Amino acid sequence: MAPLPPPQLHPIPFCPKPTATPSSRRKLRLNSEIPTDSELMELLHIELAGEERIAAHEFFMTLAACNTVIPILTHSSSSCAILDEVHDTVGTIEYQGESPDEQALVAAASAYGYTLCERTSGHIVIDVNDEKLRLDVLGLHEFDSVRKRMSVVIRFPSGAVKVLVKGADTTMFSILRKDHKSYHDIQNATLNHLNEYSSEGLRTLVVAARDLTGEELEEWQLMYEDASTSLTDRSAKLRQTASLIECNLTLLGASAIEDKLQEGVPEAIESLRQAGMKVWVLTGDKQETAISIGMSCKLLTSDMQRIIINGTSENECKRLLFDAKVKFGVNPASCNQISTCQSDAENGHHEVPASMKSSNFPEPHAGEEGVSNGPLALIIDGNSLVYILEKDLETELFDLATSCRVVICCRVAPLQKAGIVDLIKSRTDDMTLAIGDGANDVSMIQMADVGVGICGQEGRQAVMASDFAMGQFRFLKRLLLVHGHWNYQRVGYLVLYNFYRNAVFVFMLFWYILYAAFSTTSALTDWSSVFYSLIYTSIPTLVVGILDKDLSHKTLLKYPKLYAAGYRQESYNMKLFWITMIDTVWQSLVVFYVPVFVYDQSDIDIWSMGSLWTIAVVILVNMHLAMDVQRWLIFTHMAIWGSIIITYGCLVVLDLIPVFPNYNTIFQLAKSPTYWLSILLIIVLALLPRFIVKVINQSFRPSDIQIAREAEILKKNHSYIMSKPDHDTS
Numbered sequence: 001m002a003p004l005p006p007p008q009l010h011p012i013p014f015c016p017k018p019t020a021t022p023s024s025r026r027k028l029r030l031n032s033e034i035p036t037d038s039e040l041m042e043l044l045h046i047e048l049a050g051e052e053r054i055a056a057h058e059f060f061m062t063l064a065a066c067n068t069v070i071p072i073l074t075h076s077s078s079s080c081a082i083l084d085e086v087h088d089t090v091g092t093i094e095y096q097g098e099s100p101d102e103q104a105l106v107a108a109a110s111a112y113g114y115t116l117c118e119r120t121s122g123h124i125v126i127d128v129n130d131e132k133l134r135l136d137v138l139g140l141h142e143f144d145s146v147r148k149r150m151s152v153v154i155r156f157p158s159g160a161v162k163v164l165v166k167g168a169d170t171t172m173f174s175i176l177r178k179d180h181k182s183y184h185d186i187q188n189a190t191l192n193h194l195n196e197y198s199s200e201g202l203r204t205l206v207v208a209a210r211d212l213t214g215e216e217l218e219e220w221q222l223m224y225e226d227a228s229t230s231l232t233d234r235s236a237k238l239r240q241t242a243s244l245i246e247c248n249l250t251l252l253g254a255s256a257i258e259d260k261l262q263e264g265v266p267e268a269i270e271s272l273r274q275a276g277m278k279v280w281v282l283t284g285d286k287q288e289t290a291i292s293i294g295m296s297c298k299l300l301t302s303d304m305q306r307i308i309i310n311g312t313s314e315n316e317c318k319r320l321l322f323d324a325k326v327k328f329g330v331n332p333a334s335c336n337q338i339s340t341c342q343s344d345a346e347n348g349h350h351e352v353p354a355s356m357k358s359s360n361f362p363e364p365h366a367g368e369e370g371v372s373n374g375p376l377a378l379i380i381d382g383n384s385l386v387y388i389l390e391k392d393l394e395t396e397l398f399d400l401a402t403s404c405r406v407v408i409c410c411r412v413a414p415l416q417k418a419g420i421v422d423l424i425k426s427r428t429d430d431m432t433l434a435i436g437d438g439a440n441d442v443s444m445i446q447m448a449d450v451g452v453g454i455c456g457q458e459g460r461q462a463v464m465a466s467d468f469a470m471g472q473f474r475f476l477k478r479l480l481l482v483h484g485h486w487n488y489q490r491v492g493y494l495v496l497y498n499f500y501r502n503a504v505f506v507f508m509l510f511w512y513i514l515y516a517a518f519s520t521t522s523a524l525t526d527w528s529s530v531f532y533s534l535i536y537t538s539i540p541t542l543v544v545g546i547l548d549k550d551l552s553h554k555t556l557l558k559y560p561k562l563y564a565a566g567y568r569q570e571s572y573n574m575k576l577f578w579i580t581m582i583d584t585v586w587q588s589l590v591v592f593y594v595p596v597f598v599y600d601q602s603d604i605d606i607w608s609m610g611s612l613w614t615i616a617v618v619i620l621v622n623m624h625l626a627m628d629v630q631r632w633l634i635f636t637h638m639a640i641w642g643s644i645i646i647t648y649g650c651l652v653v654l655d656l657i658p659v660f661p662n663y664n665t666i667f668q669l670a671k672s673p674t675y676w677l678s679i680l681l682i683i684v685l686a687l688l689p690r691f692i693v694k695v696i697n698q699s700f701r702p703s704d705i706q707i708a709r710e711a712e713i714l715k716k717n718h719s720y721i722m723s724k725p726d727h728d729t730s
């Protein structure tokens with residue numbers, strides 16, 4: 001008998017927490033916000049006979065049974081366990097599960113009258129149009145990203161045993177029964193529907209089932225038992241067991257689920273791109289779905305030229321890559337700076353995209369002579385990646401991919417996602433960032449330099465494997481553009497400052513050793529040497545390192561290009577390091593020699609000189625820091641000026657102890673104005689070159705950050721003046 005075309009489940013809006021609708025004698029119903037197809041509904045309510053009716057019945061039974069969703073009765077006087085009892089009360093049922101897609105499918109099945117209402121380890125109960133069916137679950141082959149399908153073996157009350165399977169079209173069509181005479185018609189009709197749905201950006205699934213014979217069941221049961229209790233290679237054995245029964249299936253239908261983009265995804269991606277990052281999408285979804293999602297998050301635009309690589313053999317992939325390179329004039333990539341970031345642009349229940357950021361990433365070659373005019377977008381599928389990543393075609397892919405503005409890899413397995421990140425990591429010096437929300441993103445998150453997990457509805461595996469966790473994709477913009485920028489500036493400055501802070505002190509001691517002709521005497525007390533790093537100068541370093549901000553978060557979010565300072569290494573680079581070191585040598589010479597010259601003709605003792613050097617160097621490094629502080633807070637004032645006061649306090653205390661050689665020195669010194677004037681002279685002379693260079697740089701060669709800062713300050717002052725009442729401004 002030729003089965004009729006399979007029923008198509010119409011796009012179902014995702015309904016995360018459906019609740020029961022109060023209707024008399026219908027005990028467990030979800031809130032019917034889910035739109036249903038009236039024709040299909042009618043079909044499902046006629047007598048269970050005829051191929052179309054049976055296929056529709058089995059389709060919804062599969063949706064309700066083939067999943068790992070757990071129904072939770074939150075408020076009900078009824079119990080599904082009492083199967084034959086008739087209840088008038090209404091229960092509220094909620095579905096909980098790892099996959100939001102499955103929750104949506106179970107909710108959809110419920111809307112069509114197939115309500116999953118109980119699940120234990122051994123059985124499930126499905127309410128089929130008010131008749132409760134208890135089905136024994138003999139085994140479950142969980143979904144995995146390699147098989148891209150899942151199956152469940154069910155014994156029906158009639159004694160028949162069936163395997164119900166659902167999965168991605170790519171892996172489902174190969175395991176369907178092909179001897180059926182109308183197989184091709186059904187397959188083509190389903191494929192057309194699938195293409196239609198996926199080009200609308202919907203996530204599609206194919207549903208199929210078959211009866212198991214007694215022998216098949218026996219053989220499978222033996223293998224399943226062995227595999228599920230195996231201590232070694234368990235997942236491989238289970239996969240092998242699954243393949244035993246996941247074959248010769250009858251196609252029942254296909255479903256499509258809308259996976260809405262999270263709020264703010266297109267804007268976030270746009271900002272990341274403006275900041276100079278290259279965004280790549282790595283998804284397990286179908287190509288059409290991925291392209292549609294790419295369009296809706298504005299990653300792909302209509303003016304882009306698409307290079308599609310869908311090879312089925314190594315040679316074909318090679319040819320496609322080569323042709324694309326020739327056609328679009330792609331030269332071998334010479335870039336050495338790329339960064340990656342995988343982004344979950346979708347709703348929490350649909351993890352997805354991966355991306356790469358580049359600083360000096362070679363700009364797309366599109367637009368070259370006789371070639372193309374628009375930017376390039378590379379779309380490549382998982383099948384091709386099998387040949388490309390595992391063979392010697394990586395270089396070709398790298399050249400092509402780095403020449404494209406956008407890269408979308410679809411139907412990729414978790415390890416392929418990691419492979420792509422590795423491709424960029426191993427061939428460039430740039431930082432890669434991967435972001436995702438599903439278990440299939442874990443390998444990629446771990447492979448990338450920075451892994452970000454989104455706490456979505458797909459479980460917590462991605463979050464557990466990540467360096468940073470966030471609730472939504474759009475927060476990535478703030479994480480990178482604001483916190484990334486601030487942290488880079490702070491760390492860059494602090495590294496230089498700490499080198500300077502320690503080196504200026506050591507150089508000062510070094511000049512003394514030279515001056516004293518290596519006499520092994522010491523001018524500074526041991527206490528001063530220890531306290532210098534520990535007390536006198538440590539707190540300002542910490543406070544500025546934690547609290548300083550060069551620009552406000554508003555400016556940084558408004559002008560994503562300011563992020564470029566990071567990958568241009570503006571805050572810390574070799575040039576800056578050596579300039580700082582030269583400045584350090586100058587400052588240490590000033591600190592040491594000014595007192596030497598000032599007190600040249602006096603009879604001052606060495607401990608007094610040491611005391612002067614100590615306080616001078618502490619004031620100097622704090623003034624140096626004060627010159628660079630960008631945002632003055634009460635804590636910054638307290639830390640910087642407080643450190644100088646504390647240093648004086650410590651010197652006074654130490655000089656009060658008669659057994660110390662420096663006893664009383666500070667009291668003698670502080671009496672004379674020469675002491676105070678020499679400190680002033682040291683500070684002015686030491687910081688003068690630095691001050692002049694800063695002024696020249698800011699006036700004649702301001703960086704983007706300095707310009708933005710100036711604009712921010714002027715605007716603030718301007719708005720302050722504008723907002724002042726008349727009598728104030730007058």
Ligand SMILES: Nc1ncnc2c1ncn2[C@@H]1O[C@H](COP(=O)(O)OP(=O)(O)OP(=O)(O)O)[C@@H](O)[C@H]1O
Pocket residue numbers: 099101102143145148149150166167168169203204205282283284285286350351352353412413414438440
């Ligand atoms: N629970 C499931 N049961 C059966 N098939 C599934 C299930 N979840 C996903 N699939 C199918 O397997 C495919 C691959 O899933 P996978 O989780 O690797 O990627 P994805 O969820 O589509 O995309 P992303 O990379 O964005 O997570 C899906 O596109 C879908 O067709």
Ligand SMILES: [Mg+2]
Pocket residue numbers: 284350351438440
């Ligand atoms: Mg997924």
